[in-house]
Amino acid sequence: xxxxxxxxxxxxxxxxxxxxxxxxxxxxxxxxxxxxxxxxxxxxxxxxxxxxxxxxxxxxxxxxxxxxxxxxxxxxxxxxxxxxxxxxxxxxxxxxxxxxxxxxxxxxxxxxxxxxxxxxxxxxxxxxxxxxxxxxxxxxxxxxxxxxxxxxxxxxxxxxxxxxxxxxxxxxxxxxxxxxxxxxxxxxxxxxxxxxxxxxxxxxxxxxxxxxxxxxxxxxxxxxxxxxxxxxxxxxxxxxxxxxxxxxxxxxxxxxxxxxxxxxxxxxxxxxxxxxxxxxxxxxxxxxxxxxxxxxxxxxxxxxxxxxxxxxxxxxxxxxxxxxx
Amino acid sequence: xxxxxxxxxxxxxxxxxxxxxxxxxxxxxxxxxxxxxxxxxxxxxxxxxxxxxxxxxxxxxxxxxxxxxxxxxxxxxxxxxxxxxxxxxxxxxxxxxxxxxxxxxxxxxxxxxxxxxxxxxxxxxxxxxxxxxxxxxxxxxxxxxxxxxxxxxxxxxxxxxxxxxxxxxxxxxxxxxxxxxxxxxxxxxxxxxxxxxxxxxxxxxxxxxxxxxxxxxxxxxxxxxxxxxxxxxxxxxxxxxxxxxxxxxxxxxxxxxxxxxxxxxxxxxxxxxxxxxxxxxxxxxxxxxxxxxxxxxxxxxxxxxxxxxxxxxxxxxxxxxxxxxxxxxxxxxxxxxxxxxxxxxxxxxxxxxxxxxxxxxxxxxxxxxxxxxxxxxxxxxxxxxxxxxxxxxxxxxxxxxxxxxxxxxxxxxxxxxxxxxxxxxxxx
Numbered sequence: 001x002x003x004x005x006x007x008x009x010x011x012x013x014x015x016x017x018x019x020x021x022x023x024x025x026x027x028x029x030x031x032x033x034x035x036x037x038x039x040x041x042x043x044x045x046x047x048x049x050x051x052x053x054x055x056x057x058x059x060x061x062x063x064x065x066x067x068x069x070x071x072x073x074x075x076x077x078x079x080x081x082x083x084x085x086x087x088x089x090x091x092x093x094x095x096x097x098x099x100x101x102x103x104x105x106x107x108x109x110x111x112x113x114x115x116x117x118x119x120x121x122x123x124x125x126x127x128x129x130x131x132x133x134x135x136x137x138x139x140x141x142x143x144x145x146x147x148x149x150x151x152x153x154x155x156x157x158x159x160x161x162x163x164x165x166x167x168x169x170x171x172x173x174x175x176x177x178x179x180x181x182x183x184x185x186x187x188x189x190x191x192x193x194x195x196x197x198x199x200x201x202x203x204x205x206x207x208x209x210x211x212x213x214x215x216x217x218x219x220x221x222x223x224x225x226x227x228x229x230x231x232x233x234x235x236x237x238x239x240x241x242x243x244x245x246x247x248x249x250x251x252x253x254x255x256x257x258x259x260x261x262x263x264x265x266x267x268x269x270x271x272x273x274x275x276x277x278x279x280x281x282x283x284x285x286x287x288x289x290x291x292x293x294x295x296x297x298x299x300x301x302x303x304x305x306x307x308x309x310x311x312x313x314x315x316x317x318x319x320x321x322x323x324x325x
Numbered sequence: 326x327x328x329x330x331x332x333x334x335x336x337x338x339x340x341x342x343x344x345x346x347x348x349x350x351x352x353x354x355x356x357x358x359x360x361x362x363x364x365x366x367x368x369x370x371x372x373x374x375x376x377x378x379x380x381x382x383x384x385x386x387x388x389x390x391x392x393x394x395x396x397x398x399x400x401x402x403x404x405x406x407x408x409x410x411x412x413x414x415x416x417x418x419x420x421x422x423x424x425x426x427x428x429x430x431x432x433x434x435x436x437x438x439x440x441x442x443x444x445x446x447x448x449x450x451x452x453x454x455x456x457x458x459x460x461x462x463x464x465x466x467x468x469x470x471x472x473x474x475x476x477x478x479x480x481x482x483x484x485x486x487x488x489x490x491x492x493x494x495x496x497x498x499x500x501x502x503x504x505x506x507x508x509x510x511x512x513x514x515x516x517x518x519x520x521x522x523x524x525x526x527x528x529x530x531x532x533x534x535x536x537x538x539x540x541x542x543x544x545x546x547x548x549x550x551x552x553x554x555x556x557x558x559x560x561x562x563x564x565x566x567x568x569x570x571x572x573x574x575x576x577x578x579x580x581x582x583x584x585x586x587x588x589x590x591x592x593x594x595x596x597x598x599x600x601x602x603x604x605x606x607x608x609x610x611x612x613x614x615x616x617x618x619x620x621x622x623x624x625x626x627x628x629x630x631x632x633x634x635x636x637x638x639x640x641x642x643x644x645x646x647x648x649x650x651x652x653x654x655x656x657x658x659x660x661x662x663x664x665x666x667x668x669x670x671x672x673x674x675x676x677x678x679x680x681x682x683x684x685x686x687x688x689x690x691x692x693x694x695x696x697x698x699x700x701x702x703x704x705x706x707x708x709x710x711x712x713x714x715x716x717x718x719x720x721x722x723x724x725x726x727x728x729x730x731x732x733x734x735x736x737x738x739x740x741x742x743x744x745x746x747x748x749x750x751x752x753x
Contacts, residue, residue, distance in 0.1 A: 119644030121598030143528030
C-alpha cells in the first residue's frame, strides 16, 4: 500500500514517505543522482536551474533547524522558490486541522511539501489527500520514518565503505523512539548488508525488534565487535523523565561511544551520527571529532541527497546532471 | 395489528428451535403463537419470510449513541434508526455521555428519548463513580431503579483500588453487575496500537498486552474479594481471556464479550496507518484474534457486540495516534457474526445465540427470545444474498468503519419491535 502512494503508475517517485518497500533500484538511483549533485556544492556558483519556477514549502510542525536548513539549501541550489513555515502544533490541535493547513497552502499552488510532524503517519495522511501534481517529502514523522536521513546515511556508508554486502553495521541508542533508526534499518536491509545489529538497553528497544531484521544486543562491546559501521542515535534528554533511563552519567558509562568501546569495532570502522549530537551523553568528543567520524561529511551529503530526491520527484529526469548524454 | 411471519426458518436458540415455523404476533405486541396460529387469529399483515431467517431481535451489549453531549457525531434518533435497520432491537449504552449517566434523571431521559422515537430499546449503564471521576461511588440503587442494567466507569480507569473495591462491594450489596474495561492507564500511556511487530515497524506508540492482563488481574482479585457479578468488556488478548476463563472455572461470576471487529481484524490491518482501525482496546496479534474465536466455541466469550462508536469524518482524518478510536459497528454486527459461520468458527444457531439470548442474560433483561407471551422483538434477515457495505447506504450517522467495500451476507429485511414493523428493507 505504501509503495502505491510513493510510486506512480509510470514507476516514478511521486512522494517520498518511507524507505520501507522502496526497491533497491530506486534507492541506488537516488544515491547515484546525489553523487552528481555533490559537484554542484563544490562550485563557485552552487546552483542549477532544474526546479526554476517551482514552489517548495518546508512545513514543519515540529521544531528543527538542521533538517529544515538542509532542505532549504537543497531547494535553493535547484533554483526553486522556498517558503519555510513553522506551525506550532497547538494551532493545529485546536481549530484548523492538519489537512486544513495543507489545503490552504496547496491552494497557493505549492509544487512540493517537505513535512515534519511529531506523529507517526502524518506524511501518509497528507499524501493520501494531495492532488496528483502536488508532491510530498517526509522530513520525519513521529517515530516512523525519516527517509532522507536514511538515504544520506547509506550514501555516506557507500562513499566510505563501498559494497554493502560485506558490511556489519550496528545502530546504537534509542531505537524505540527513533525514526532515523527505522529508515536506516529499512534501507540497509534492502541494500543487503551482511549483518545489522541494534545496541541499547531493553527500555529503548521496541517490542519484537528482531522482526525488523536486526540482531539486538544489550552489551555495547559485544554489539560493536567486528563491525564496519557504527551509527549512533540521538538520546532525547526527556528519556530520563519517562523512566527509560536512570541518568545521563549512567547512560554514557554503559552506552556512550568512547574511543575505548570503539576498539571492539574493526580498526577502520566509521562512525555516523544524525545530529545534533549530545557530547558526553551518547558520544564522546574524542570520537565525534576523531579520525573515524564521518559526521560532518554526512551533513554535506545530506544536501546532495535531498537535491536528488527533489529533482527526481519534481524535475524532468532527462535534465539531471550527468545524464544528458 | 396482528402480524404473521410466514414460511421463514425460525431460529430461537433460547428455546432450542431451528425449524420452519410461522410466528404469530398479537395486537399488544407479544408473541401469540409459534408454529400454530392461536384460536381465532386474524392476520392484518402477513410477512413472507420464505428463504429468510427469523430470529429474536438482536441485543447489542455496547453501543454509544453520542446523545447527550456529542450530537455532532450522532443522536439517539439516528442511531436507533441504524440499529433497527441492522436487526438490533435492544441496545445497552455506556455512561460516558456528557453529562455522564450518574443521575436517575439522565438515565430516564435517555430511555424516554428512545421511547419517543419508538425504534430500539435502550438500556443504559450507570456510572460506577460520580462523573466517572473514580473518586466517589454513584447512587447505584437509585440508578438501578431508573433502569440502569449495570455499572461501568467506561474507559476511565478507577485508579484508586480502594474506590474500586468499595464500588464493587456496593454493587454486590444490591446484586448489580459491574462492567469492566480492563486497561492499566500507565502501561497504556500514550499508546495507540498493539505493541507488536506492526507498531514497531510503523513507529506507533504501543499498548502492551500487559496493559490488559495487569488490569484483569487486579479486577479478578477484587471480584473474588467482593463477590460482585462482573462482566469483562471486550477483552483483546489471549492471555487475559485465559485468566478470566480460569477464574470462571473456579467459580467466579464473570462473563466476557468480544466485539465483532476484534473477531476479524488484527494488528496487521493497521498497516498503512488506517485510522479506521484505531480502536480501544487495540487490534492485537493473530493469535489473540484466534483465541477470541476459540472462546466463542468454548463459551467463555458469551456475547458478540458492535461496540458502536459513530464519529464525524474529521475524527478519523488525523495522524493515527490523534484519530479518535472506535468503529461505527451497528450495521456490521450481524454480517460479521455470520461471517464466522461462513468461516466455520461457530454454527448459525450459536451465532444467533451470541447476539440474542446470551447478551440478554448478561444484562439480566427479558429479551432475545421468542416464547409465547414474550415481547415480539424480531429480526428477519436474508442469510444468502451477498451485498457490499457502502458509506452511502449506511444508516448510522457515523460512516467510520474499515469494512466499507466489504462483501457481506446477512442483510436485514424486516425488524419488529414490540410487534410493530420498525424497519422494512426498501426494494432493491
